[in-house]
């Protein structure tokens with residue numbers, strides 16, 4: 001991996017993941033190559049995309065254009081909900097790899113359990129994922145938006161990552177404790193609350209006292225909480241700002257003040273009831 005100051009976290013399968021990555025949800029195809037190129041230029045070495053985001057081709061183009069060695073960039077993509085059945089899952093990973101222009105991804109995730117629409121099909125998807133790993137199409141495999149009950153029903157290997165909604169006002173304390181017991185690394189999606197947590201007065205106060213922006217304080221909170229964090233931005237100044245978080249630390253009191261903001265403020269779908 002790249003020689004940056006971004007901490008690396010060990011996954012249970014012996015591979016490592018950069019703790020700070022770049023999110024690409026809602027980065028339109030027309031902006032995706034430029035945004036990912038800017039992120040790579042600034043120093044991010046971990047890019048999070050998904051078949052759903054319809055920007056894998058542009059993400060791949062940016063990776064190719066960067067000239068960086070493949071083993072210095074950690075690429076995650078995800079299997080969408082209507083592709084859980086093994087034959088569809090295989091077509092889906094092949095399509096993702098073709099668009100990305102890669103022969104493997106570093107991490108392949110089941111995007112949602114999607115039980116309302118597809119019942120237990122995520123269990124079939126997990127079996128397919130393990131085959132993809134054995135075949136080298138994905139170095140590591142994990143899940144996203146899985147509750148402990150979903151994970152408990154999987155056969156074979158334990159996922160190494162669970163990517164879930166997580167930000168100061170939706171801190172997922174119980175889920176994090178459960179994942180820690182299972183040896184599963186937690187990744188935060190919408191780590192800034194899709195912008196909603198940026199105006200929080202407590203965070204603004206801490207930002208003022210450390211001379212940083214609220215986004216930087218929130219990202220620092222994720223890092224110091226041991227969580228993998230993947231903020232998204234299409235704005236070059238923010239892409240750089242969100243990466244400039246390795247040269248300061250929050251105190252224990254500042255961490256506790258942010259921990260205390262948790263109020264169950266879910267902004268995305270609930271894995272137990274999501275009907276997509």
Ligand SMILES: NC(=O)c1ccc[n+]([C@@H]2O[C@H](COP(=O)([O-])OP(=O)(O)OC[C@H]3O[C@@H](n4cnc5c(N)ncnc54)[C@H](OP(=O)(O)O)[C@@H]3O)[C@@H](O)[C@H]2O)c1
Pocket residue numbers: 022023024025026048049111144145163164188189190191192193194195198213215216230231232233234235238239241242268
């Ligand atoms: N697995 C899943 O189901 C799932 C779901 C959602 C997201 N994700 C992943 O997680 C990533 C991050 O989540 P997200 O994109 O939903 O939300 P987010 O990263 O919490 O927030 C992105 C929003 O915050 C703004 N922003 C970014 N940096 C900022 C800064 N320094 N100052 C002010 N505003 C800032 C962005 O604006 P601009 O872009 O206009 O600058 C954008 O509107 C996604 O991109 C995706 O890769 C996964």
